[in-house]
Amino acid sequence: MTVSFLSDTCLHGFFTSILAGGLRPGRRRVACPSLVGSGSQRVGFNRRSKRARWKGRGMSKEHENNSVEPDPQDQQVTNESDGTVAPAAGAHDSAGLVVPGSRDDHENVASASNGRAGSKKKRKKAKRKAKKLARKAAGGKKFRGLDWVATAESVRAVERGVGSRPLGLVVIRESDEWDLEMFNAMREMTYQNLRHLPAVEAVRAVGLSPLDADSFQVLWEVDGETVTREVMVSRIRHGDTKAVLFFFEGYWHLWSQASAAKVSEFGYNNFTRILTEQIERLCPVTVYAANLSRLIRSEREASRLADALRDRVDVLDARDQRFNLLGKDAWVGFMMLTIMGWCASSERTAIVQRLLAGRVSQWRRNEWPLGAGVVPFGYTFDKKTKQLVVDVSKRDAVREMLIILCSDAPPSQKAVELDRVGVRSFRRDPKTNQYKPLSARVNAEQAIRTLLMWAPVWVAGEYLHRYTNPLGDLDELSGLKVVRFPRDKKDPGELQMLFKLGTPEGGWAEPELLQAFALKATSLASRLLESGDCNSPRPLAVTVADYSDDADLLRGLLSPEMLNRMDGKTVSRRHAARAHKTIRPFMGRNWIDGDWFYELQASSAKSYRIIRWPVSSMDPAVDPELRQHQRDGGM
Incomplete structure (x- = not known):
């Protein structure tokens, strides 16, 4: 036989x-x-x-x-x-x-x-x-x-030792989601240790192309001739954590800009979950990383990673640290991995403690916590004092911005008019490292919502910085109490720091316009909470309420950072819905039919709506107040 x-x-x-x-x-x-x-x-x-x-x-x-x-x-x-x-x-x-x-x-x-x-x-x-x-x-x-x-x-x-196994899995992770320079530096550090592998060296030469492309070209030498290979890129997402995965000549590459210690509301770290799932699926011979802290930043997550490595990976290579996970001495490798994982976790805890103390000191000196990269319109960042300074020359532009945001125009039209005024997105283009125009954003509606959540800056000259508590057992730090949900014992809480930014003499606009702008922002926050697209914010601290000039406005709004990243449940639900993924590229599309201007919008996580406006109200030369009057009559 x-x-x-x-x-x-x-x-x-x-x-x-x-x-x-x-x-x-x-x-x-x-x-x-x-x-x-x-x-x-x-x-x-x-x-x-x-x-x-x-x-x-x-x-x-x-x-x-x-x-x-x-x-x-x-x-x-x-x-x-x-x-x-x-x-x-x-x-x-x-x-x-x-x-x-x-x-x-x-x-x-x-x-x-x-x-x-x-x-x-x-x-x-x-x-x-x-x-x-x-x-x-x-x-x-x-x-x-x-x-x-x-x-x-x-x-x-x-x-x-036999079967269809990849030669290796190269893991590159950097915690800062928006700092491409830091990620590129970590990428170079990782690949520098593997330049003796021709397949990995070929991937190193392509730069950051896999981050924002569905495929990229790699130059590869075959029998003395240089050929071009196209490599497909897969995108993975768990909650608000994203990663890219691609394969070339026996080696898988996993890139991610996410934290390896932050715990989601479901009790696990999203990056560790992505990493362990890929290890269990691929079973590579060797897992490569620049250092062990790129894989492990939490003692609890270290045990989950060790379980995934067992019986699936032969060697864990973290530059100077090499762990043999196969053979009669495999127990030594796992023991050292546990010890070094605990060291990496302790190192991160010490760093977080120092950063947290520095964050509080920064607040007491009234230094802007978001740095020069995120500056609200109408202010400039002073590099010497590291504080925000009011730019009086932009008072008229800020007033026009408030009028545009208060109007009922479609988000795409608002984005075009805000570009004309000079308002830019807080996000940078990965290729040019320049701030994107609002009209260039894929989801202009989300950009408009984020600007509305900055209402306290232009209404009262205040900004409430909500900093999530990284230490679960902390209740107070330098006089700041950790604010938690009253009935949630597992809530890590947050530190609330109120920054006084100031406004021009007489305010950014007349009181009636500021009041209408505040009402527009609070009504949007109420709708988002009712639809379930965002989690409810934690209650306002007593010290913040006493120190603020408009505590009611702070209570009625969401944090811009919270609105920008949304919550894990909503992102997971949307990511899993095929219908939503199918129609998502069409969101924000608009067209004109006769005397009406139509636009497709997402009203909640599961529903969509089509809204129309008179074409005559879309002329940018028309005065905003007259334009609003025409819409009221037309609708």
């Missing part, structure tokens, strides 16, 4: 396990490593008759007696438990992995084992080759035919 109808990966693993000593004298069945836990098929081996017997679903006697090699496309084994398919040798599986080895080599191993096909010389050669592979995977142990009995660990080593 022949067994060539099975996948080469299955054959390779099965006969390697036999040669690894998985049999004792007498009759014994050995499970095929490629099918362990699948519940679909089982392999029986009769040592006396040297005959392989296959048991399982879908295995008929026609297969058992069939000596003709089937079509290569049929050389697959389906896993009934999850529907996955093991690919044939030299082919790509669903994850883009290449099964090593040639089909002829595996067939020789099969013929040598069943004792019926192939010449005697070929059988001996194939048997020696299989022994060498098994010895290498088991850590250099010598084999003495089928009478040698391997330990469970060495058998597992043999099983993991």
